[in-house]
Amino acid sequence: MTQRWRAVGVLAAALFGVNVVARLVIRFxxxxxDTASGRVSLAMFLVIGLILAGTAFRWxxxxxxxxxxxxxAVAVAVALALTVFVGPLVVGENPFGGGAxxxxxxIWLYLAATAAGVLVGYLxxxxLGRDYRSRQLKRYAEMKRTRPRKIVRR
Known part of the structure; x- marks a missing residue:
């Protein structure tokens, strides 16, 4: 059980770390x-999406x-809360300074990037037929094929 939540915490920390690095690059x-900061933000969302695509593929x-x-979902929620509330404080800004x-x-851009990443990875x-359910169905079909037929007496 501890390993399960450790993986979630590491994922949330990695997603938050990507955001902090992007904020520091924009700041310094x-x-x-504005054009360069927009490009860095876009690159940040792409990296977050790729991380989640890889995680969805693996898990x-x-x-x-x-x-x-x-x-x-838990990892994304924790990373989102850290990104929105703590991320601006790291670079000396107010989380609500830009307005509502x-x-x-x-928040919406972050959720869109994470949803797209997870969806791409899982699709x-x-x-490829390597997801958990497909592999279960493949094992079931193989088991049914290899089982000898029952002899019915009449």
């Missing part, structure tokens, strides 16, 4: 350039969908 490398092969989806529009836009896994 491009303090006044989806080993575990049932309900279990790993819940774990990913920027605050909620940040690729399912298309």
């Amino acid at each position: 490398a491009f303090p006044d350039d 989806g092969a080993d575990r049932p969908l309900g279990r790993w989806a819940g774990e990913l 529009g920027l605050f909620f836009a940040q 690729i896994l399912t298309a």
Whole structure:
């Protein structure tokens, strides 16, 4: 049980770490350039999506969908809370300084990037037939094929 939540915590920390690195790059490398900060933000969302795609691909092969989806949801929720409330404080900004529009836009963009990443990872896994459910069905079909036929007496 501890290993299960450790993996969720490490994933949440990694997602938050990507956000902190992006904020620091924007703060020190491009303090006044809105175009460059937008590109760094886009790269941050792509990296977050790729991390979650890889995680969904890996966890989806080993575990049932309900279990790993819940774990990913917890990790994303924790990372989102840290990103929205703690992330701006790391670079010396107010989390609510940009107004309600920027605050909620940040939440929606983060959720869209994470959902897209998880969806891409799981769809690729399912298309390859390597997800947990497909492997279960394959084992069942093989077992049914190899079982000898029952002899029926009449």
